[in-house]
Amino acid sequence: MWEYTDKVQQHFLHPHNVGEVEKPNGTGEVGSLACGDALKLTLKIDKDERIVDAKFKTFGCASAIASSSALTMMVTGMTVSEAEKITNEDIADYLGGLPKEKMHCSVMGREALEAAIADYRGVMLPMAEGEVVCECFGVTDLEVIRAIRESNLRSVEEITNFTKAGGGCGKCEDRLREILHATVSEGTVTPVQIVGHPKRMTTLQKIKKIEEVLEREIKPVLRKDGGDIELVDVDGDFVMVSLRGACTSCAKSQTTLKEYVEKKLRELVLETLIVEEAK
Amino acid sequence: MNCDADKVIYMDNNATTRVAPEVVDAMLPFLTDCYGNPSSMYNFGGQVGTAISQARGKVAELLGAESSEIIFTSCGTESDSTAILSALQAFPEKRHIVTTRVEHPAVKNLCENLDRLTGHKHRVTRLQVESDGTLDMERYEEALADDTAIVSVMWANNETGVIFPVEKMAAMAKERGILFHTDAVQAVGKIPINLGKLDIDFLSLSGHKLHAPKGVGVLYVKRGTPYVPFLAGGHQEEGRRGGTENVASIVGLGKACELAGKMMGEENSRVKALRDRLEEGLLASVPKSMLNGHKTDRLPNTSNISFEFVEGEAILLHMNIYNICASSGSACTSGSLEPSHVLRAMGVPFTAAHGSIRFSLSIYNTEAEVDFVLEKMPPIIAELREMSPFWKAE
Numbered sequence: 001m002w003e004y005t006d007k008v009q010q011h012f013l014h015p016h017n018v019g020e021v022e023k024p025n026g027t028g029e030v031g032s033l034a035c036g037d038a039l040k041l042t043l044k045i046d047k048d049e050r051i052v053d054a055k056f057k058t059f060g061c062a063s064a065i066a067s068s069s070a071l072t073m074m075v076t077g078m079t080v081s082e083a084e085k086i087t088n089e090d091i092a093d094y095l096g097g098l099p100k101e102k103m104h105c106s107v108m109g110r111e112a113l114e115a116a117i118a119d120y121r122g123v124m125l126p127m128a129e130g131e132v133v134c135e136c137f138g139v140t141d142l143e144v145i146r147a148i149r150e151s152n153l154r155s156v157e158e159i160t161n162f163t164k165a166g167g168g169c170g171k172c173e174d175r176l177r178e179i180l181h182a183t184v185s186e187g188t189v190t191p192v193q194i195v196g197h198p199k200r201m202t203t204l205q206k207i208k209k210i211e212e213v214l215e216r217e218i219k220p221v222l223r224k225d226g227g228d229i230e231l232v233d234v235d236g237d238f239v240m241v242s243l244r245g246a247c248t249s250c251a252k253s254q255t256t257l258k259e260y261v262e263k264k265l266r267e268l269v270l271e272t273l274i275v276e277e278a279k
Numbered sequence: 280m281n282c283d284a285d286k287v288i289y290m291d292n293n294a295t296t297r298v299a300p301e302v303v304d305a306m307l308p309f310l311t312d313c314y315g316n317p318s319s320m321y322n323f324g325g326q327v328g329t330a331i332s333q334a335r336g337k338v339a340e341l342l343g344a345e346s347s348e349i350i351f352t353s354c355g356t357e358s359d360s361t362a363i364l365s366a367l368q369a370f371p372e373k374r375h376i377v378t379t380r381v382e383h384p385a386v387k388n389l390c391e392n393l394d395r396l397t398g399h400k401h402r403v404t405r406l407q408v409e410s411d412g413t414l415d416m417e418r419y420e421e422a423l424a425d426d427t428a429i430v431s432v433m434w435a436n437n438e439t440g441v442i443f444p445v446e447k448m449a450a451m452a453k454e455r456g457i458l459f460h461t462d463a464v465q466a467v468g469k470i471p472i473n474l475g476k477l478d479i480d481f482l483s484l485s486g487h488k489l490h491a492p493k494g495v496g497v498l499y500v501k502r503g504t505p506y507v508p509f510l511a512g513g514h515q516e517e518g519r520r521g522g523t524e525n526v527a528s529i530v531g532l533g534k535a536c537e538l539a540g541k542m543m544g545e546e547n548s549r550v551k552a553l554r555d556r557l558e559e560g561l562l563a564s565v566p567k568s569m570l571n572g573h574k575t576d577r578l579p580n581t582s583n584i585s586f587e588f589v590e591g592e593a594i595l596l597h598m599n600i601y602n603i604c605a606s607s608g609s610a611c612t613s614g615s616l617e618p619s620h621v622l623r624a625m626g627v628p629f630t631a632a633h634g635s636i637r638f639s640l641s642i643y644n645t646e647a648e649v650d651f652v653l654e655k656m657p658p659i660i661a662e663l664r665e666m667s668p669f670w671k672a673e
């Protein structure tokens with residue numbers, strides 16, 4: 001069972017603004033039945049460009065309904081240019097957070113809002129362009145790149161959680177990895193260690209963060225070659241690890257340790273970390 | 280911890296079942312005083328071994344098998360893996376497997392990963408199902424090849440309850456010298472099984488689906504069938520499955536099998552009547568709803584119904600307010616982003632697959648509970664449809 005916040009539960013069980021605005025001058029429709037969720041957002045925008053009424057109709061799970069309800073509450077009373085600045089993270093924050101696998105529901109909210117505003121202005125959405133990467137859910141490379149940048153995504157799994165891309169047959173995983181690497185190495189993304197990661201961390205914080213990065217980033221890569229890695233201990237900035245599987249007999253294991261594992265941990269956890277193999 | 284079990288309307292028995300109070304009573308001595316190791320020489324351990332033998336006899340009786348053909352395992356998944364990998368090791372030159380598109384992940388994912396697990400290349404034929412979830416016997420016959428090592432076909436499907444003709448399929452495999460395994464986790468205790476008269480080589484069952492606890496299963500291996508252990512180790516289970524026995528759960532499973540034999544009649548009369556009442560009531564009171572799976576070739580306790588244009592997780596969470604427990608084949612509840620592989624294999628349209636709800640009853644359900652569900656479901660569906668952009672009230 002998902003762990004939904006009270007706010008998500010409230011907005012799901014007692015949603016606000018269900019329905020369609022009468023004579024809307026901005027309509028956004030995103031998603032489809034096949035994808036498992038869809039949202040139709042209708043807006044009434046007055047002559048001062050202020051959103052005076054917003055209503056939704058949603059097919060989808062609890063977080064899709066809650067995100068839609070939250071979105072209508074957030075935009076009502078805003079000017080169009082204020083509403084334009086709303087990100088999917090804002091929608092998730094309004095709800096006190098969403099399970100990571102459900103972040104795509106907040107993305108759907110933002111996409112519907114964009115579509116409705118574009119409809120109001122009578123312009124085409126740039127999102128409709130781009131090359132379709134994920135055929136199962138019809139997600140384009142531009143959408144993926146945008147999600148990577150906006151939400152600092154760092155793995156294919158995170159891309160799937162936010163955009164659904166890769167969540168069907170999985171054939172596009174390699175392509176998603178390419179896009180991820182290209183987008184991150186462009187340097188257009190704020191490196192993770194700078195935002196929200198204090199230079200001084202307690203050992204417990206370090207261990208938690210290192211474990212997380214090992215699980216999310218490093219282990220999947222090593223496992224591809226039949227290897228594996230375990231965290232043994234953290235002492236100050238020294239990170240003791242033990243290499244497993246194919247890594248133990250691999251002549252390049254020391255290079256992997258320094259060039260890959262240490263680099264990755266320095267990038268994503270703390271710049272001063274030193275990785276050593278536990279004997 | 281208090282789970283308020285008495286407030287819950289539990290209609291998710293294909294997921295797991297309540298441990299029968301009689302089973303708990305039978306287990307308790309083995310969680311308290313009778314802690315000896317059944318392998319020990321002294322009587323304090325030996326008497327525990329006797330209890331395991333008695334349990335083995337009760338499982339064998341329910342299945343129409345001999346005691347020596349029963350191997351206790353940790354779960355249905357272990358039994359499935361043991362059977363399939365055993366056959367592949369017994370016939371290393373045979374590299375073909377026949378299974379279906381609607382198997383439980385325990386078999387489905389195993390078959391998809393065989394090359395990695397065994398280090399050999401395998402061909403896997405996954406039989407397509409018809410729109411009502413049944414199999415085409417002609418296609419099955421065509422799939423059997425000279426190098427087929429094993430056929431693995433579930434006895435009854437966990438999502439729809441559809442029953443496959445495994446008796447006939449096993450006979451067809453035997454004619455060609457092919458081993459036959461069936462995952463009977465959903466079938467045991469719900470429909471009569473008499474393995475002594477059948478050509479089934481391996482059968483898997485799981486304790487927690489028939490009112491025994493979680494963490495115990497059985498692999499039936501027909502006498503004379505080549506067998507290679509999965510868990511090597513000690514001499515337990517006559518060297519066929521190493522590891523100290525999960526004594527209390529094994530004793531519990533024995534008791535559960537004894538009860539299942541006695542309750543089989545009730546399962547197929549009273550429980551079936553409750554299921555039919557629920558199903559017919561829902562299909563009649565909720566427009567645009569439909570049954571998934573064959574109407575009659577089906578377990579007596581299972582009903583899988585699609586409510587079009589609404590999404591399963593949202594339905595389940597509304598049902599949760601009334602403490603009604605069931606499950607869904609929708610994407611949001613499957614852990615992946617796609618709806619159930621079973622419903623998709625049957626060609627159930629996306630509009631319906633996302634809104635599928637599986638009700639699975641047991642002998643503990645009552646008519647009052649069914650009536651309560653019949654009262655609560657139509658407004659839940661109507662409320663969610665009001666919200667759905669695809670729903671046009673007719």
